[in-house]
Amino acid sequence: MKLVAILLDGLNYSAWLFLVAVGLTLIYGVMRILNIAHGAFYAIGAYVCASALGLYYSAGLPEAGAFLMMGLSALVAGFVVGLLIERVVLRKLYGQDEVIMVLVTYALFLILSDAVKLTWGVESYYVFQPYAYFGYIEFGNLPYQVYDLLVVGLAIVAGIGLWYWLNRTRTGILMTAVVADREVAAAMGVNVTRIFALTFAIGTVLAAVAGAATAPKIAVTPGIGVEVIILAFAVVVIGGLGSIPGAVVGAIFAGYARAICVHVAPQFELFAIYAVMAVVLAIRPHGLFARAEGRKI
Amino acid sequence: MMPTLDFRRDHLFVAVLALLVIVGFFLPSWMRFLIQTAMASGLVALGVMLQMRAGLVSFGQGLFFCIGGYAVGLLAAKAGITDVALLLPAAALAALVIGLVLGLLLSRYREIFYAMLTLAVSMILYGLLVKAASLGSTDGFNIPAVSYFGFVPDQAARPDWSYALTGVVVLAGCLGALAYLRSGAGAMLDAVRENEIRLSYLGTSPRVLVFVVYAVAAVLSGLGGGLWAISSGHVDPEMTYWTTSGQFVFVALLAGRGSVVAPVMAYFLLELLRTYALDIAPNAWQLILGSAMLAVIVLLPRGLWSLVARART
Numbered sequence: 001m002k003l004v005a006i007l008l009d010g011l012n013y014s015a016w017l018f019l020v021a022v023g024l025t026l027i028y029g030v031m032r033i034l035n036i037a038h039g040a041f042y043a044i045g046a047y048v049c050a051s052a053l054g055l056y057y058s059a060g061l062p063e064a065g066a067f068l069m070m071g072l073s074a075l076v077a078g079f080v081v082g083l084l085i086e087r088v089v090l091r092k093l094y095g096q097d098e099v100i101m102v103l104v105t106y107a108l109f110l111i112l113s114d115a116v117k118l119t120w121g122v123e124s125y126y127v128f129q130p131y132a133y134f135g136y137i138e139f140g141n142l143p144y145q146v147y148d149l150l151v152v153g154l155a156i157v158a159g160i161g162l163w164y165w166l167n168r169t170r171t172g173i174l175m176t177a178v179v180a181d182r183e184v185a186a187a188m189g190v191n192v193t194r195i196f197a198l199t200f201a202i203g204t205v206l207a208a209v210a211g212a213a214t215a216p217k218i219a220v221t222p223g224i225g226v227e228v229i230i231l232a233f234a235v236v237v238i239g240g241l242g243s244i245p246g247a248v249v250g251a252i253f254a255g256y257a258r259a260i261c262v263h264v265a266p267q268f269e270l271f272a273i274y275a276v277m278a279v280v281l282a283i284r285p286h287g288l289f290a291r292a293e294g295r296k297i
Numbered sequence: 298m299m300p301t302l303d304f305r306r307d308h309l310f311v312a313v314l315a316l317l318v319i320v321g322f323f324l325p326s327w328m329r330f331l332i333q334t335a336m337a338s339g340l341v342a343l344g345v346m347l348q349m350r351a352g353l354v355s356f357g358q359g360l361f362f363c364i365g366g367y368a369v370g371l372l373a374a375k376a377g378i379t380d381v382a383l384l385l386p387a388a389a390l391a392a393l394v395i396g397l398v399l400g401l402l403l404s405r406y407r408e409i410f411y412a413m414l415t416l417a418v419s420m421i422l423y424g425l426l427v428k429a430a431s432l433g434s435t436d437g438f439n440i441p442a443v444s445y446f447g448f449v450p451d452q453a454a455r456p457d458w459s460y461a462l463t464g465v466v467v468l469a470g471c472l473g474a475l476a477y478l479r480s481g482a483g484a485m486l487d488a489v490r491e492n493e494i495r496l497s498y499l500g501t502s503p504r505v506l507v508f509v510v511y512a513v514a515a516v517l518s519g520l521g522g523g524l525w526a527i528s529s530g531h532v533d534p535e536m537t538y539w540t541t542s543g544q545f546v547f548v549a550l551l552a553g554r555g556s557v558v559a560p561v562m563a564y565f566l567l568e569l570l571r572t573y574a575l576d577i578a579p580n581a582w583q584l585i586l587g588s589a590m591l592a593v594i595v596l597l598p599r600g601l602w603s604l605v606a607r608a609r610t
Contacts, residue, residue, distance in 0.1 A: 034409055089591070096594075098409050099354045103550060104594055106543055110587030117580045230420055230539055237413050270424030277417045282402055286410060 004139055006259050012148045014255025015155035019213060020228055021235035022158065022247045023206030029242030030179050030199040032098055036105040037085070039229030040112035041078060041204045043222075045211025047116060048077035050125040050220045057129060066130055074212035075205055081112075082204025086197050094196070109229070117222050124219040131216035151213055158206065162244060175199060179242070234277045240287030249288055253280070307556050311471050314558045318464040326456060333460050333528050335568045336467040338362075338545070339561030340521030343474055344514030345549035346560050350478070351510055352490030356412040357419030358545045361392045361515045363537035364422070365522025367432075368392075370532040373440045380444045381462060385523050392519020396512045404508040407493075419537045426534035437533025440526055463524045467561060470517050474557045482509050547586070551593050553600015563601060 024038045052073035056066055085108060093104055134146035166172040177185040178195050186192045211224075218224065235254050239246025254273045261272040268275075280288060321332045341362045348355050365388035372378040372387055399418055406414055427435050442455060450458045477483040485506055488496045493503045526532045535541060544567075552563035570589075574582045597603060 034413075093595070099352075099412060100594060100598075102354070102356075102409065102412060103546065104591065106546075107587040107590035107594070110583040110590070114581050114584035114587075118584075122580070226540065230416070233413060234417065234420075237410075237417070241409070267428040268424070270427065271421055272424075274417045274421040274424060278414070278421065281406075281410070281414055281417070285405060 001140065001142065002263055004142055006256075006263050008139065008142075008144055008148075009262065010252075010256040010259030011152055012255075013258055014251045015152040016210070016214065017231060017235050017255050018155045018247060018251035019151070019158060019206070019210040021232040021251060022162065022244065023203035023210075024232045025236040025239070025242055025244060025247045026162070026206070027200060027203035028236065029244070030175055031196055032242075033090070033101045033105065033200075034098065034233075034241070035203065036102060036229055037108040037112060038105075038203070038207050038232060039225030039227075040109045040116065041081065041207035041225075042211040042214075042228050043116055043225035044077055044081055044112065045074045045208025046215040046218075046220045046224060047120050047125065047211075048073045048208070049212035049215045050127045051120070053127040053130070053215075054125070057127075063129065063133060066133075070130065070212050070215075071209070074208040078205035078208030079201050081208075082201040083197060085204070086200040090200065091193070091197075109225070113222070113225060122222055124221040125215075126219055127216050129216070147216070154209075154213055158209070159244070159248060166244070171195075171198065231273065234273050237287055238277050238280045240284075240290035243287070243289035246287060246289030307475055307558070308472075310556050310558045311468060311475065314471065314561060315464075315468055318468065321464075322457075322460065329460055330456070330528070331568050331572065332565060333463045334525060335565040336463050336561055337521050337524035337528055339548070339564035340467050340470050340524070341518040342545045342548040342552065342560035342564055343470065343557060344517040344521070345545045346552060346554055346557075347474060347478070347483075347486070347510050347514050347517075349549055350483075350486040350490065350554050351507060353407065353507065353510075354412045354546060355415040355511075355514065355542070356539065356546060357415035357417070357537075357542050358514065358518050359537040359539070359542035360415070360419035360422055361396065361518035362522035362525070362541065362545070363419075363426075363532075363534070364392050364395055365389070365519030365524075366526035366532040366536050367426075367522075368519070369523040369526040370438060370440050371432075373443060374438055379441060380447065381527065382446050384443060384527070385466065385520060388519045388523030388526075389516050390519075392515045392522070393512060396515025396519075400508045400511040400515075403511055404504045416539055416542065419542055420539060422537045423534050423539075426537070433533070435534055437531060437535075440530050440532065442530075443527055459528050463528060466520060466524055470520055471557045471561065474513070474517065477513055478557065482506055486510055547590055550590070551601055553597075553602035555600065555602035555606050559600065559602040559605075566601075 020042060023041075024035055027033055027035050027038075049070050052069050053066055056069045089104070089108060093101065096104070131145065131147045134150070136143045136145050138144070166176055174185070174190050175195055175198075177188070177190060178192055182192060231254070235250040236247055237250070238253050239248070239250030253276055257272040257276045258269060261269045284290070318332075318336075321329055324332070341358055344361070345355055345358050368388040368391040369384045372384055378384065403411065403414055426432060432438060442449075445458055445462065478486075485496065485501060488501075489503045489506050496503050522536065548563050548567055549560055551567070552559035570585070571582060574585050578585075593600065
């Protein structure tokens, strides 16, 4: 029984971690920016979704359409905010040291967190209807929310979609070229700034989607982005910064580490994920899926 | 290539800081308390700044701030040892021991990985502390009043004593950091930042240099945490949360790498700004902080201290 619970919780938590982390790793892989503001984009996704759902339900429209609303609000919010930030701030700072860019995105994180507070106020938003909509199914005699299983589906769709896009579409392949060598790609006529803008926008959309998917399960309050960002960091660092298969493996490692802890030794819940990260880094300094890089003299 | 800032005349600025500390003694008590906590935290920011000289950004310096604070807190509240003559050395020692152990692992890492891994270890401690019910979980716990080398000041005189203690220890910390920066191991931090491989070709181990700077920063931060705990009479896991560490990085960045007193002074500026900003616009404090940070990165990449340095030449 406990085993089934661990398996399901682990799966669910891994899927959620993947959704939260994949945008982060995509942005790092292409742009070499470790984006702390990712947590703020997650929060914005959750807030916009909560507001949109609030409007939708008060208009008395059919309940099933709410899911379309969730997806749409996340897409629009993520794309608009991401593009805006990229155009207005980041574009002016490309070429800075990676560590400086971390600080830039940290500053953006602080600014956006307060912008969220000023826009939506400090009280909580609750939109539980989509979570309750599907009811639950039973595994043995363990009831399980169908919504949680749908999040797993969403993560799989997001992962496969991203893989398809990066490997099978023209823009995606150009993006991989930029990852491999920015300068050569630019010399070959790839519009690197356009690719950057697009990557950043897609990364923020992914963060916003994760936020929107989580909104019905939580109280949407100020500060929800703070914890998310460090969890996402742990996941991408375990897998190797910038690697999408790495994000999958990192999410599974971290997700199951937490699920096992919650059921076996709950006092180590938060500790578990970082412990896994520290152990992985001690053995593979640059993460499980990192490419070897030569030292430059 | 810009000339690296040297520390030949930095003693002068430590003297200026000492003077300011003495002036602070006569300021209203709220202002003096602000200076006191700013000095304690500034010592941690100084630790971050030292690592920045080697091009390394520690996004988890709150770890040692917290270790120092909890070392003092545990000894005072749980073991009944309440004299600063034992508490502060214990804070420094605890930070040093953990720093030496973690330094073995962390000195292998550079750039973003150094930032990430320092963050990870600080969050491990956070994860442990919030689940430690006997230590008050997220609330932390209070610390009883301390004695000073056997002397127990009465209620009214306590703030004077803790202010004086903080001032003296922070000034000593600045002088210590200065002595370190002027030593061979400290001077070579610039070389680690500029070109590590050439440094190893010349027969020096960058790894050892990074190990040493990490340990030195750990001790300074542990002391800062200990002082902060004594000053505020309270410790909680927030001390090792990543946003606290982020603030230390912000201050080190704001201050620049040019002087050992710059982080302490920059921390005071920050606390002052925070006091007024929270008064005027409580929900926009982070917005102001973030905007200031962006402005510094874009306009003053070498920190506020570069203004002072420019005025001097």
